[in-house]
Amino acid sequence: MEDLTGLVDWSRAQFALTAMFHWLFVPLTLGLSVIVAIMETIYYRTRSQKWLAITKFWMLLFAVNFAIGVATGIILEFEFGSNWSNYSWFVGDIFGAPLAIEGLLAFFLEATFGAVMFFGWKKVSPKFHLTATWLTAIGASISALWILVANAWMQYPVGMEFDPAQMRNVMDDFTAVALSPVAIHKFIHSVSSGWILAGVFVTGVSCWFLLKKRNRDMAIRSIKVGASVGLAGMLLTLWSGDSSAVDVARVQPMKLAAMEGLYNGSCGQELVGLALLNPDKTLQNDENPYLFDISIPKGLSLLATHSTDGFVPGINDLINGIEITPEGDTIHTTSYAERITMGKTAHEALRAYGEAQSAGDEAAMAVASQTLKDNYQYFGYGYLESPYDAVPPVGLTFYAFRLMVIIGGFLLLVIAVMAFAAMRRQNWLANKWLLWIGVISIPLVWVCSQAGWVTAEVGRQPWIIQDIMPVQAAISAVSTSTVMISFWAFAVVFTVFLAAEICIMLKQISRGSLTDYDSLSD
Amino acid sequence: MDSLECLQIYWWLLIAVLGAALVFMLFVQGGQSMLLCKRNAPYRPLMIEILGHKWELTFTTLVVFGGAFFASFPLFYSTSFGGAYWLWMLILFSFILQAVSYEFRSKPGNLLGERTYDVFLFINGSVGCVLLGVAVGMMFFGGEFTVAKGNILDGSAPVISQWSSTHGLEAIFCWKNLIFGFAVLFLARTMALLYFVNCAHGKDEKKFASSQRGAVLVNGAIFVVLFLAFLFVLLTSQGVEAVDGSYCQVEYKYLDNFLSMWWVTMVFLLGVIAVLWGILSTVLSDKSRNGIWWAGIGAAAVVVSLFCVAGYNGTAYYPSLIDVNSSLTIHNSSSSLFTLRVMTWVSIVTPFVLGYIAYVWKKMR
Structure with a gap:
C-alpha cells in the first residue's frame, strides 16, 4: 500500500472531524431532552399554558438540533467499516454487538416517540405525549450508553479472547464488556456533561432574553429548570470525572502522563493546575517540561490513586518499565x-x-x-x-485537558450562581454583566465539551484498541486521495449544515416566539 | 446442524427481515423522488407533511440494518464498506442530506432556501434508492475483492480485505446492479403513491389522491418491467457455491435455490402477488386505499425471499469476482457462537419494538 502514514492520518482526520461534529449536537440532545421533559412534566401537573409555551419553545430548538445529530451519527457507524475495515473484522465480534443493541433498543425508541413528541400535540393525549417526551429522552441516553460501552471497550478491552484460527478477537464475556467500570464512568460523565451543556445553553439564551428585556418570566422559569439540570450534571460530572481519573491511571497510564505533561513520575506527585509547556522538550532530552507551572502538591497522586503518597508514573517511567511501590522500592515492570x-x-x-x-x-x-x-x-x-511510537501527542492532550477543567470550573460557578439567582435572588438577574457571562458561557461550554473528547481520544493514541491494535493496523485499503476527497466533502457539508443550524436557532431565538406569552394563563 | 450454524441461519433471516423493513419504509424516499415534479407542485406541502412524520423510521431502520450486519456478519461489513468505499459514501451523503432537510427546509434562516432542501430530498429519494439497490445487487452479482486474513501481519499493508482501485464505482456502473437499483427506485415510488392514497382522505385531498392513483399505474408498470428484467438476469446467472470449505461457480445457482427451497419460492410468489394486487386494486377501484399494505408487505416478503436465495443452500451471499475463494458466506463471515447467542437474546425484544411502532403509527394517523 502506498503512503500508509498519509492514509492513516487522513482516516484519523476524517473520523475526528465526524466525531467532533457529532459531539456538537449530541450533548445538547441528551441534555435538552431531559430539560424539555421536565418542563412538560410541570405543564402536565399544573396545566399552565405558560409552561406549555416554554416547553414548545425549547422543543423547537431541540428538534432543529436533533436532526443534524442523527445525520452525523450514522456516518460514524458506517466509517468503522469504510475507513477502519480491518478493525471491523479484528474486533467486530465484540464491537458490533453494542452498536446493534443501540439501534434496536434506543434508536427505534427515539425515532418512534420523537415523532409523537414533535408532531403529536393534537393527536395524542397530554399523558401519552408526556410519556413520549420522556421515552425520547430515555432513548437518547440508552443510545449514549451503548455507544460509550463500545468506546470504553476500545480503551479497556475486556471480555474477549483471541482466536488464532480466525485471526480475530471473539467475545467471551458480555457482562464484562457491558458493565466495565470504564464504560459506566464514561457513560455517566458524558451524559451528565450533556446536561451541563444543555443547562448552560438554556441559561445563556434566557440571559439573552433578560438582556433584551423580553420574555422575562419565561426566561427566569427556563433558568430555574436549565440551571438545576446543569448543576445536577455538574455534580455527576465531578464524581464520574474522579472515577474516570482512577480508571485512566489504572488502564491507560500513558494517557494520564500525557494529560499532565509528566515525563518522570514520583510518589506524592503534584497536579499541574496551569502551565505552559516547554516547546524544546522532547522524549529524548532532559529539558524541563514546563516554561512555568502552578501546581497543587500531591494533587495528582491523590486524584489518580486516592492516596497522597501514591506513585504516578511519567512517560519515561512507563517506557522504561519503572514503578515505585508504596514502600518506596523501585520495581521493574514490562518496558x-x-x-x-x-x-x-x-x-x-x-x-x-x-x-x-x-x-x-x-x-x-x-x-x-x-x-x-x-x-x-x-x-x-x-x-x-x-x-516512542506509543506516546500520544503530549501538547494537545495536555492543553485540551486543562481547557476542559478550567472552563468546567468556571461553568460550575456560573451555573450555581444562576440557579441560586433564579430561585432566591431574582434581582441579581438585573445585572447586565452577570447576564453577559451567561451568554458568553454558551460557546465556552461547547469548547469544554469538545476539549473533553479531545483529551480522551488523542490521549489514547496510537491505539484504536488499547495495547492490542494501533491505528495503522486498523485501516481500510483505500488510497489517501480517496479519503482526502471524502474528508473535504464531509467538511464542506458539515460546515454548511452547522451554519444553517446556528442561523435557524438564532432566528428562532431572536424572533421571540413567545410574543403572546403574557396573555397566557398560568 | 450445530448451534453455530442454526444461529447463522437465524441471523441471516433477521438481516433479511430488517432489509425487508427498510425496503418497505423506502416509500419515504420514493415520495421524495417525486417532490420536484411539476404535477405535484400544488401538493408539495401535503406530501412533505405526510412523509415528514415517517423519515426517522426509515433512517433508523437503515442504521439498525447496518448495526445488525456489523454485529452478526462483521467480515461483510469490513469487506464491503471498506472496499466499495464510494458506493457507501454516496449512500451516506444522500442520507445526511435527508436527515436535515425535513427539519430545516421551512425554517426561517435556513441559509440555503426551501428549494435547495427539496432538491436534497429529491437526491436522497432517487439516488439513495438506486444506490441501495446497487449495494444489494452486489450480493448476487458480486464485487471485485479478495480476502486474506494473513495480511493482518503485514506491517506495510495490514488490510485483510482488498478491493479493486475503483472502490465501488465499478459496482455503480454495472448494468445488472443498476437494473436492480432502478427496480428498487420504482418500487419505492409506487409504494409512496399508494401511501399518499392511503393518507389523503380529507375532503380537500381527494384531488391529490386521485392524481396519485393515476401515477400508480405508470410507476407500477415500470417497476414490474424492471423487476422482471432483474429476475431474468438473476435466474440465468452464475452463483458461488460453498461445499466443505471449497468454492466454485455454479450455473443457474439462484434458479436452483428457488427450486430447492420451496418455501422460499412460496414466500416469493405470494409477495409478488401481493405487490401486484396492491397496485392493481388501487388503480382499478377509486375506493381502495389499502394498496400500500398489500404492496408493502408483499415487497417485504419478496426481499426476505431474495435474501434467503442469496445466503442459504450453501450459497455465497457476497461473491468475489476476482477470487472465488474469497467469496463470503453466512458461515465464513459471521460472528462467533457466543456473540450470536448474546445477540439472539437481545433480538427477543424485536416483537416488542415492532409492537410499539405499530401502536404509535396507529395513534398518529
Whole structure:
C-alpha cells in the first residue's frame, strides 16, 4: 500500500472531524431532552399554558438540533467499516454487538416517540405525549450508553479472547464488556456533561432574553429548570470525572502522563493546575517540561490513586518499565521495548500457527497457540518500531485537558450562581454583566465539551484498541486521495449544515416566539 | 446442524427481515423522488407533511440494518464498506442530506432556501434508492475483492480485505446492479403513491389522491418491467457455491435455490402477488386505499425471499469476482457462537419494538 502514514492520518482526520461534529449536537440532545421533559412534566401537573409555551419553545430548538445529530451519527457507524475495515473484522465480534443493541433498543425508541413528541400535540393525549417526551429522552441516553460501552471497550478491552484460527478477537464475556467500570464512568460523565451543556445553553439564551428585556418570566422559569439540570450534571460530572481519573491511571497510564505533561513520575506527585509547556522538550532530552507551572502538591497522586503518597508514573517511567511501590522500592515492570519484542513474538506465533494449520500439524499449532497466548496482551506493540511510537501527542492532550477543567470550573460557578439567582435572588438577574457571562458561557461550554473528547481520544493514541491494535493496523485499503476527497466533502457539508443550524436557532431565538406569552394563563 | 450454524441461519433471516423493513419504509424516499415534479407542485406541502412524520423510521431502520450486519456478519461489513468505499459514501451523503432537510427546509434562516432542501430530498429519494439497490445487487452479482486474513501481519499493508482501485464505482456502473437499483427506485415510488392514497382522505385531498392513483399505474408498470428484467438476469446467472470449505461457480445457482427451497419460492410468489394486487386494486377501484399494505408487505416478503436465495443452500451471499475463494458466506463471515447467542437474546425484544411502532403509527394517523 502506498503512503500508509498519509492514509492513516487522513482516516484519523476524517473520523475526528465526524466525531467532533457529532459531539456538537449530541450533548445538547441528551441534555435538552431531559430539560424539555421536565418542563412538560410541570405543564402536565399544573396545566399552565405558560409552561406549555416554554416547553414548545425549547422543543423547537431541540428538534432543529436533533436532526443534524442523527445525520452525523450514522456516518460514524458506517466509517468503522469504510475507513477502519480491518478493525471491523479484528474486533467486530465484540464491537458490533453494542452498536446493534443501540439501534434496536434506543434508536427505534427515539425515532418512534420523537415523532409523537414533535408532531403529536393534537393527536395524542397530554399523558401519552408526556410519556413520549420522556421515552425520547430515555432513548437518547440508552443510545449514549451503548455507544460509550463500545468506546470504553476500545480503551479497556475486556471480555474477549483471541482466536488464532480466525485471526480475530471473539467475545467471551458480555457482562464484562457491558458493565466495565470504564464504560459506566464514561457513560455517566458524558451524559451528565450533556446536561451541563444543555443547562448552560438554556441559561445563556434566557440571559439573552433578560438582556433584551423580553420574555422575562419565561426566561427566569427556563433558568430555574436549565440551571438545576446543569448543576445536577455538574455534580455527576465531578464524581464520574474522579472515577474516570482512577480508571485512566489504572488502564491507560500513558494517557494520564500525557494529560499532565509528566515525563518522570514520583510518589506524592503534584497536579499541574496551569502551565505552559516547554516547546524544546522532547522524549529524548532532559529539558524541563514546563516554561512555568502552578501546581497543587500531591494533587495528582491523590486524584489518580486516592492516596497522597501514591506513585504516578511519567512517560519515561512507563517506557522504561519503572514503578515505585508504596514502600518506596523501585520495581521493574514490562518496558515498552520488551512489549515490542513480545508483540513481535505474538505476530510470529500467529504466523507459525497459520502455517501449521495449513500443514495440518496440530502439535506445532498447539505450541504456536501457547506462545501467542503468552504474548498476546502486547500484540499491538508488534506493529510499532520504537517505544516512542506509543506516546500520544503530549501538547494537545495536555492543553485540551486543562481547557476542559478550567472552563468546567468556571461553568460550575456560573451555573450555581444562576440557579441560586433564579430561585432566591431574582434581582441579581438585573445585572447586565452577570447576564453577559451567561451568554458568553454558551460557546465556552461547547469548547469544554469538545476539549473533553479531545483529551480522551488523542490521549489514547496510537491505539484504536488499547495495547492490542494501533491505528495503522486498523485501516481500510483505500488510497489517501480517496479519503482526502471524502474528508473535504464531509467538511464542506458539515460546515454548511452547522451554519444553517446556528442561523435557524438564532432566528428562532431572536424572533421571540413567545410574543403572546403574557396573555397566557398560568 | 450445530448451534453455530442454526444461529447463522437465524441471523441471516433477521438481516433479511430488517432489509425487508427498510425496503418497505423506502416509500419515504420514493415520495421524495417525486417532490420536484411539476404535477405535484400544488401538493408539495401535503406530501412533505405526510412523509415528514415517517423519515426517522426509515433512517433508523437503515442504521439498525447496518448495526445488525456489523454485529452478526462483521467480515461483510469490513469487506464491503471498506472496499466499495464510494458506493457507501454516496449512500451516506444522500442520507445526511435527508436527515436535515425535513427539519430545516421551512425554517426561517435556513441559509440555503426551501428549494435547495427539496432538491436534497429529491437526491436522497432517487439516488439513495438506486444506490441501495446497487449495494444489494452486489450480493448476487458480486464485487471485485479478495480476502486474506494473513495480511493482518503485514506491517506495510495490514488490510485483510482488498478491493479493486475503483472502490465501488465499478459496482455503480454495472448494468445488472443498476437494473436492480432502478427496480428498487420504482418500487419505492409506487409504494409512496399508494401511501399518499392511503393518507389523503380529507375532503380537500381527494384531488391529490386521485392524481396519485393515476401515477400508480405508470410507476407500477415500470417497476414490474424492471423487476422482471432483474429476475431474468438473476435466474440465468452464475452463483458461488460453498461445499466443505471449497468454492466454485455454479450455473443457474439462484434458479436452483428457488427450486430447492420451496418455501422460499412460496414466500416469493405470494409477495409478488401481493405487490401486484396492491397496485392493481388501487388503480382499478377509486375506493381502495389499502394498496400500500398489500404492496408493502408483499415487497417485504419478496426481499426476505431474495435474501434467503442469496445466503442459504450453501450459497455465497457476497461473491468475489476476482477470487472465488474469497467469496463470503453466512458461515465464513459471521460472528462467533457466543456473540450470536448474546445477540439472539437481545433480538427477543424485536416483537416488542415492532409492537410499539405499530401502536404509535396507529395513534398518529
